[in-house]
Amino acid sequence: MGKSAGKTQLEPGLLCRNEDPVAFRELLTKVGDKWSIFTMLALSMLPGERARFSELNRSIPTISQRMLALTLRNLERDGLVIREVFAEVPPRVEYELTPMGQSLLPALQGLVDWVAGNSADVKLARAAFDTR
């Protein structure tokens, strides 16, 4: 069966299933982005599962107005968040997760939970490593 000499190597498809590796990584990078994660989590936890721009800005520690705007626009473009504008004065804009956005929640929560549960051990590991 072929001339395989035993070189171990993963098929690209194994790590980057069903598509172009670069596109796959691009999306993974977006949904794994810290501001995206916090924004989506905040939307899922705020009362009514929707929130205004300024509520999000207050709820996500230290996020800048600029990064929140950029993050929300990207999430909207990716179909994860819906933006609703009310014709009022002063202006009001509300955001909420789409069904696809909600379907991402468990995965994000899994990451966040792991970090919450292991940050102390990571801290210890770093201290031990840095001793050398």
Place this chain on the structure above:
Amino acid sequence: MGKSAGKTQLEPGLLCRNEDPVAFRELLTKVGDKWSIFTMLALSMLPGERARFSELNRSIPTISQRMLALTLRNLERDGLVIREVFAEVPPRVEYELTPMGQSLLPALQGLVDWVAGNSADVKLARAAFDTR
């Protein structure tokens, strides 16, 4: 009960549990990093659940030597990966996940699975958004 006027706002602790928000985000950013994810996933899927540097380099599409080295060192420092050096010539170095590293796997897999399952819809959403 106080003078709350109904301002909606998440407690910082809700999104950044049990510690300093900045440190929490720092770790979340690291474990959510695309190269970290692919490196750990590759380690978990390669035969024997361990691999040499060059195997990883080949298995992770388009990763550069530099980024792989940096990623592996960070993972080792964080206690997620173990590096074992063999005193041979030519030199051989093998990497494997620690138990803590393995405990992170399901969360990473969750993200990757979501991306694999939803990238087509995201693509459609983007196309629709960009039409405007």
Place this chain on the structure above:
DNA sequence: CCGTATCCGAAATGATACTG
């Protein structure tokens, strides 16, 4: 083979000021 050191262009992000 397994890295590290250096350089450099590209991208991310914060601060600030301004607008509908």
Place this chain on the structure above:
DNA sequence: CAGTATCATTTCGGATACGG
């Protein structure tokens, strides 16, 4: 209120060359 525009700084990451 809900952004956008601009600028300055930092960080990321590839290419290349070298070393143990």
